[in-house]
Amino acid sequence: MSSSFARFGNELYTGKRSYDFVGTKKIWFLIAAVLMAVSILLPVAKGGFNLGIEFRGGSEFTVSNVKTTDASLGEKAVHDVVPGAVPRVANVAGDTMRIQTDKLSDDETLRIKEGLTSAYGVTDNEVTSTFIGPTWGQDVTRQALIGLVVFVGLAAVLMALYFRTWKMSVSALVGMVVTMLITAGVYSASDFEVTPSAIIGFLTVLSYSLYDTVVVFDKIRENTADIGTSTRRTFSGEVNLAVNQTLVRSINTMMVAVLPVAAILFIGAGLLGAGTLRDLSLALFVGILIGTAATIFIAAPLYAWLRQGEPELVKQARKVASRHSAGNASDGEPVTA
Amino acid sequence: MARTGRKNPARRVLIWLVAIFAALTAVLGGGVIAGQASWAPKLALDLEGGTQMILAPKVEGTSEINEDQLNQAVAIIRQRVDGSGVAEAEISTQSGRNVVVSLPGTPSKETRALIQASADMNFRPVIAATDGAPVPPESRTKDANLPKPTAKPKDASDINWVTADVYKAFEALDCVNPAQDKQERSDPTKPLVTCEPATDVSPAIKYILGPVEVKGQDITSSSFGPVQGAQGSVTNDWAVNITFNESATKTFRAVTERLNQFYLASQSQGGNDPKAQFAIVLDDQVISAPRSLAVITDGRPQITGNFTEESAKALADQLRYGALPISFDIQSEEQISATLGGEQLRLGLLAGVIGLLLVVVYSLFQYRALGFVTIASLVVAGGLTYLAIAILGWTENYRLSLAGVAGLIVAIGQTADSFIVYFERIRDELREGKGLVSAVENGWKRAKRTVLASKAVNLLAALVLYFVAVGNVRGFAFTLGLTALADLLVVFMFTHPTLQLLARTKFFGEGHRFSGLDPERLGAVPLYRGAGRLRTPTEKPAVVRPRNTGAVAEAERRMTIAERRLAEKQGELSGTSNGSGTSAGSKEGK
Numbered sequence: 001m002s003s004s005f006a007r008f009g010n011e012l013y014t015g016k017r018s019y020d021f022v023g024t025k026k027i028w029f030l031i032a033a034v035l036m037a038v039s040i041l042l043p044v045a046k047g048g049f050n051l052g053i054e055f056r057g058g059s060e061f062t063v064s065n066v067k068t069t070d071a072s073l074g075e076k077a078v079h080d081v082v083p084g085a086v087p088r089v090a091n092v093a094g095d096t097m098r099i100q101t102d103k104l105s106d107d108e109t110l111r112i113k114e115g116l117t118s119a120y121g122v123t124d125n126e127v128t129s130t131f132i133g134p135t136w137g138q139d140v141t142r143q144a145l146i147g148l149v150v151f152v153g154l155a156a157v158l159m160a161l162y163f164r165t166w167k168m169s170v171s172a173l174v175g176m177v178v179t180m181l182i183t184a185g186v187y188s189a190s191d192f193e194v195t196p197s198a199i200i201g202f203l204t205v206l207s208y209s210l211y212d213t214v215v216v217f218d219k220i221r222e223n224t225a226d227i228g229t230s231t232r233r234t235f236s237g238e239v240n241l242a243v244n245q246t247l248v249r250s251i252n253t254m255m256v257a258v259l260p261v262a263a264i265l266f267i268g269a270g271l272l273g274a275g276t277l278r279d280l281s282l283a284l285f286v287g288i289l290i291g292t293a294a295t296i297f298i299a300a301p302l303y304a305w306l307r308q309g310e311p312e313l314v315k316q317a318r319k320v321a322s323r324h325s326a327g328n329a330s331d332g333e334p335v336t337a
Numbered sequence: 338m339a340r341t342g343r344k345n346p347a348r349r350v351l352i353w354l355v356a357i358f359a360a361l362t363a364v365l366g367g368g369v370i371a372g373q374a375s376w377a378p379k380l381a382l383d384l385e386g387g388t389q390m391i392l393a394p395k396v397e398g399t400s401e402i403n404e405d406q407l408n409q410a411v412a413i414i415r416q417r418v419d420g421s422g423v424a425e426a427e428i429s430t431q432s433g434r435n436v437v438v439s440l441p442g443t444p445s446k447e448t449r450a451l452i453q454a455s456a457d458m459n460f461r462p463v464i465a466a467t468d469g470a471p472v473p474p475e476s477r478t479k480d481a482n483l484p485k486p487t488a489k490p491k492d493a494s495d496i497n498w499v500t501a502d503v504y505k506a507f508e509a510l511d512c513v514n515p516a517q518d519k520q521e522r523s524d525p526t527k528p529l530v531t532c533e534p535a536t537d538v539s540p541a542i543k544y545i546l547g548p549v550e551v552k553g554q555d556i557t558s559s560s561f562g563p564v565q566g567a568q569g570s571v572t573n574d575w576a577v578n579i580t581f582n583e584s585a586t587k588t589f590r591a592v593t594e595r596l597n598q599f600y601l602a603s604q605s606q607g608g609n610d611p612k613a614q615f616a617i618v619l620d621d622q623v624i625s626a627p628r629s630l631a632v633i634t635d636g637r638p639q640i641t642g643n644f645t646e647e648s649a650k651a652l653a654d655q656l657r658y659g660a661l662p663i664s665f666d667i668q669s670e671e672q673i674s675a676t677l678g679g680e681q682l683r684l685g686l687l688a689g690v691i692g693l694l695l696v697v698v699y700s701l702f703q704y705r706a707l708g709f710v711t712i713a714s715l716v717v718a719g720g721l722t723y724l725a726i727a728i729l730g731w732t733e734n735y736r737l738s739l740a741g742v743a744g745l746i747v748a749i750g751q752t753a754d755s756f757i758v759y760f761e762r763i764r765d766e767l768r769e770g771k772g773l774v775s776a777v778e779n780g781w782k783r784a785k786r787t788v789l790a791s792k793a794v795n796l797l798a799a800l801v802l803y804f805v806a807v808g809n810v811r812g813f814a815f816t817l818g819l820t821a822l823a824d825l826l827v828v829f830m831f832t833h834p835t836l837q838l839l840a841r842t843k844f845f846g847e848g849h850r851f852s853g854l855d856p857e858r859l860g861a862v863p864l865y866r867g868a869g870r871l872r873t874p875t876e877k878p879a880v881v882r883p884r885n886t887g888a889v890a891e892a893e894r895r896m897t898i899a900e901r902r903l904a905e906k907q908g909e910l911s912g913t914s915n916g917s918g919t920s921a922g923s924k925e926g927k
Contacts, residue, residue: 260692
């Protein structure tokens, strides 16, 4: 299996096996557009994201090591103190219960805490209570948005300087936007709560998406460095070859990055329940998969498309075409510049 | 010759890495021995359990505090908490009424006092003062002898403020072991019986104070600095300077005119009449009670005497915050359950271990023996990160939160990517037909660029997030940035030198089929194909060059698809199966 994967890598490297990512770009762009449209429409149709308590504000109790996971006990404990309240009681994982209510006074909180302690048969220090005003989540979001804008701006400049072309920056950023939108769409579809932890996850996806694109683009830069003097392949062909040559790296990196995240996701969702780990890792899990795909299917073909109209590259493409029609590729001696 | 020439730098780099490790360990070990640091990283609120305080703003009278004032209060508390060196303190407002402060661990008495001391400040004249111990019940003044005011008090210093009740409270008050339960905020129009708590340099004192004469919010600014001597020379004494606003300037002038009379009158006894003092009262406790040595006409009093730089700064800060017309009480203070914190930590670590194992299995599966280099590199990176976190926990009070742990786990993948990029480049070079030693060198030259460029993106993200974001996001960004740095260090100082050395071993150098660098498996075209066939000129692999001449020549040397297909076909015809051919052609210098 491993050896066949290595052979797969060999064939991709030499060009024996080649996936035409660039040539079929219209299909990928269309798919991306559809997915993005769905990602935008879905939250709208659902009436917004499922915002966590950090954004809504309210009181939250977490009871660890409960004897029973009967949700009605928690509801009763709340109703005994605040008859009109609408508590959300959930068995978030294993033997942990979470009870969320609207804002409570300190006195109500203490009484509900006592009620929960006796209802679930736990000791005092196994009940955690938190109250969150609605400004905390907004604080985090606003700062995250500022961070996003600053980072994207700086990263665009950095990439443009490193690659010496703004077209790579633009392609990478478009790939990133596609990744972010679709990740947000999946997040909305999953109905997970949007918490500050999820926001952290999104910001990391942002960084991962660009990171992954830079690695692939660096190979493209390398392959197309001598494009003006080579008639072996067209510019788009070289881009496609670079993507194919780095395909094994992309797959390996994606796997290695996604495996620990998957571990967090399943530990977080399965054993710990809602919380930092789960919210963070879902965004990352989806984002890494989409981000890797977006580099291959969107960013690289887009870059080829942005550049192929340049007069020099058009001329080069014509040379390549005439060479291919005049001779044949089979006796293609390396052409020296 | 060439071999030892290249082998030694690799060794030297590895020795440097060991030196860095030893230095970091020594720093941390020194801290531990000195009793300041600990081997375990410090943990944040959500992992350790911790304290959450809800502060209720108290406003005199009935006036509601508006959002601006509350935000101002949050900003001040945030500044105070951050200034006290507590990491990941989360300060938020609750329902537009309360301020919530979450602190990791159990906050020290100083931190707590600092937060709580947000300032209901005012100035009251002293009517009586004595040392802080309570008068024993048997020797207290008999009811018949208690003071009975004969007239309405004519000013704030008037002895007629002292009623029988006030005097009884004054005698009973214990300032040496003050009671913990906080009373209602005092009435500014009535006299106040209160303490000045003991400090390092002065014992506790208790006071009877007159009504409030100047309010804290009338302070426009306060500062501290060395006292100017007669000729403008700087002395060793420190002073606190206050500037009042216009209306308070007039009031304060009247107050000091009155108090200064007491001072002048008692000068024959050393000017010790307590009535000459005015007390600066913060949250109903006296923080300082200077004597009025002169009449202050310009609203800029200077307080001197017994200040160190530190205590002068503390008082100046308290006075500045006193300008805020809100004060706080800690209304509820609770421990986040350590059970939940411990549980989160345990599962976070479990997730990390599972994630790491998956990466290990995948690496070994994909890269065979080379996978061990990945694992060793991850271990080294992990060790560096751990040392950095433990040292920063000691020096910068950095605390690892659950988000930080998540950052570390996510970093496993991103760190391993550097090795993947590098290994794939080496494999590419091998596919070109290069020997392992030169493949490692050439692959490294090209991988280095990619790794640097991509890590720059990661570092940029971490930096921006760290400086822009608040609370939990910062902890996450910090670990992400830290691991990116550790990754760079490891790739340059461990992975590459290790591969340089390994390339010279028989196992890797000859491309053992489990080495992960088997040229045969990688489809390199060997010189000798068995069955008596030598390779044909068209299959000629690239000439092994001592230096990489760059991508330009590289692209030209590549075989076309057709060439490759031809080679394959010939390989099949010659009956050589994939695993049996020797790889003699790919060995360098043999």
